[in-house]
Amino acid sequence: MAREPKTNYEKNGVKYYRVTVTLGRDCNGKLIRKEFYGKNKKDAEEKKDQYLNGINEGLNIDFSNVILGNLMRSWLFEIVRISSNIKPASFSRYEGVFRNYIENSLIYNIKLSDLKSIQIQRYYNNLKSIGKSSNSIKYLNKLLKQFFNYCVDEGYMLKNPCSGKRIVIPSDEIVGPQDEEVEYFTDEEVKILVDGLSKHSLKHIILINLGTGMRRGELLALQWDDINFQSKEICIKRSLSKTYLIDEDGSRKKQTIIQTPKNSHSIRTIPFPESLLPLFKELEIKQKKDKLAAGELYVNSDYIFTTAIGNLIDVGNLYNSYASLLKKLNIKHKKFHALRHTYATKLFEQGIPLKTVSQLLGHSNIEITANIYTHVIPKQKVDAVEKLNYMFKSL
Template sequence: MATKTNFTSNGKKYYRINYDIGMDADGKRIRKQFVGKSRKEAEKKKLDYINKMNAGLKDAKNMWLAQTLKSWLFEVVKMSGNIKPTTFARYEGLYRNYIENSPIGCMSLDKLESIQIQRYYNKLFRQGKSSNQINYVNKFLKQFLNYAVDCGYILKNPCSGKKVAIPKENSDKVSERHIPVFNNEDLTKIIKAENSKIKYIALFSLSTGMRRGEIIGLKENDIDYKLKEIHIRRTVATTTIFDDNNKRSKQTIVQEPKSKNSKRTIPLPASLVEIIKASIKIKKSEKLKAGSSYCKDNLDYIFLSEQGNLINAGNLDKTWSKFLRSLNIPHKKFHALRHTYATKQFENNIPLKTISMLLGHSSIEITANIYTHVLKKEKEKSADILADIKTMV
C-alpha cells in the first residue's frame, strides 16, 4: 500500500501538516509546519511540539550548542558580576578548546542526547585527554545545560545524574599519582642560595604552604608580628581579561582568594620574620633605585617588580626556572614548594584537618585525595600493637 503524501519538494514526496500557534501584531494567524515521510510521522512531530510547549519549552530547533553556549557565557555569566576574571578565562578556554569546533558544538539543543556527549568524551579520552580535564568540560557543559533547562530550551539536562560517565583507566592500570616535592638536598641548596627576591618568595611558600598568588598578594599589614599570624586576604593573578567588546588581553590583577576557605589566617613561623624584613628592604632599595619611575600605587605590598608593579606570574615562572638552574636543581613548578610543605607536615604527624585548613582547601576531601600516597606511607609507619605487647610479655 502506497504511503499517502500531500506535497513534493526536490522531487521527493512528503506529508505536511499546518498548526496554528497564535496571531501576529496585525492579527494574522501564525502557522508552523510539520513535515514527515508519512502523515503518521508528521502528526508525531506536531504532537511532540505541542507537548514541549505545554511543558513550557521553547523551540530550540535552530539553537546550536556552541552558538547558544557562547551567548550564555558572554552575555549572562560575564555580565553577572559574580565570577572572577580567572574563572571566566578558564570557562572561555573550555568553550574555545572543547565546545566551539567539537562534534557536538554544531548540534541543536533539542537534538543533543547523553549518548552523543558520552561518545565525544570517549573520543577525547582516546586522544589522550585526562579524566580530570574531561570532568572539567562536563561540569562546564552541565552548568550551561542547567541554564538551558531553566530557560525552557530543553526539558532535561543530558549531563545530569549518571547519564554520562567520565572515562577512566581500569583501576588495576592506574599508577599511583605522583606529587612533585623537593628532596632535602634540593631544599638545602635553596636555603643556602644567595639572598634574592625569588629565594624569599620560595621560602615563604616552603614555610607556610601558601599559593604563589597569595604570597605576591601579601601586604605589610597582613603580617601580625604580635600575634604571630599571617592574614591571607587576596591573591594576585595574571590572566586573560575580556573588555566590553570581548577583546582579549593579558593583565595582572588582584582578586579574592581561590575559595571561601582560602581566605584564612595561618601561623607566622619565627624563621620567616627576618625573611619578611629582608624582602621589604629589597623593595625599598628598588624604589630608591627606580626613582620617579617607580609605581606608587602598590607600596604596601611586600613583593613587587623592580618598577613597583604587581608581579606578573609569567615573569615569576621564568625567574623561578632560572633560579633552579643556577642551583643545579631539576626543574619543578613553583607549586611543588606547597606540596613539599604539606608532605613535611604529614611526616611530622600534623592532623589531616589541620593541614587542610593551613593550605586553604575548600574541603578536607581535596587534601586527602591530593596526598593519598603520603597518607598511605604514614599509615604504614603505625605501630604493630600485638608485636609491641608480645615484646613486653
C-alpha cells in the same frame, strides 16, 4: 469536585503536564499548534503565557530551531561573563573550553530540540579516542551541564541531557598505582636551596613560601597589613594571577589581576615560624632602598613582593628566575608549587594531624589533602602503630 491531574502526558518515561495552543493556519490551511510541557498545569500554563506574550511583543522565538553552539556562545558571553560570581580566570577557562571543544565541533550545529544524551556520549567517546584526557572531558561536561540547566530553565529543553547518570565520562587507562607523584624537595635539596639563596632575588619569596605553604598567587598578593608581627600570623584574603581577560567580542588580552582566593576555605589566617621575622624586616628595608633609587618612577603600593620600581611581580619572570636557580644549584627541576608540597610534607613528617595541615593549606575538605599527600600518610600510620611496641616488651 474532581481534582485536576498533576500530569497528563508521558514522554520517554517521564510524566509532564501538556497544554496546547493554536497559533493560526499555515499556507496550506493547516492548523499551527504548539505544545508546552511543565511539571504541573501551572508550570505548563506559565510557559505558554510567556511564549504568547513574546509573540505580542514581537519576540516570537521558535525554540525548535535554536542551535546549541549559537545559544551557548550567547549564554557564555552575555550572561556568564558579566556575572558577579565569575572570576576572570574561571571565565577564561570556560571560554577556552568553548573555543576548543564546542566551536567547530560535532555538536555545535545540533538543534537543542533534537539533542539526545547519546549524541553527547558519542562526542565524549570520540574525544577520548583522539587522546583527550578524562579530566578534560569531565571539565567540558561540567560546563555543558551548567549550560543545559540554563536551557531547561528558559524552556529551550525539557531535560538536561548531561544530568543524573545519562553520561559516562570515558576513563583514562591506569598506568600504575599512582599516575602522577607529588613533587617536593628532600631535606638535602632544601639545604642546598636555602644555602644558595643568600644573595638571590628570590630569597624572600622562596623561604617564606617554604615556611607558610601558601599558593603562589596568595603569596604574591600579600600586603603589609596582612601580617601580624606580634602574633606571627598571616591573613590570606586575596590572590594574584595572570590570566586572559576576554571582551564580549571574544578578544583576549593577558593581564595580571588581584582577586579573592579560589574558595571560601582559602580565606584563612595561618601562623608562621619566628625564623621568618628577619626576612620580612629585610624586605621592608629593601623596598625603602628601591624607592629611593627609583625616585619618581617608583610605584607606591602596600604589596610585600614587588619589583625594583614597585610593580607587582610578573608570574612568567618568577618562573624563569626560579628555573634558572634550580639549574644553577644542580637541583632537579620541580614546579614552583613543589615548595607548597614540601611545606605540607614536612608537617606530616613531624606528626601534625591531617585536619590541621588541611586547614593551613586552605583546602575545602580533608579528603583533598589526603588524596594529594598519599606518599606521606602511610608512613604516618606505620609510625603510629610502632608506638604500641611498649606493650610487648616482656615477650
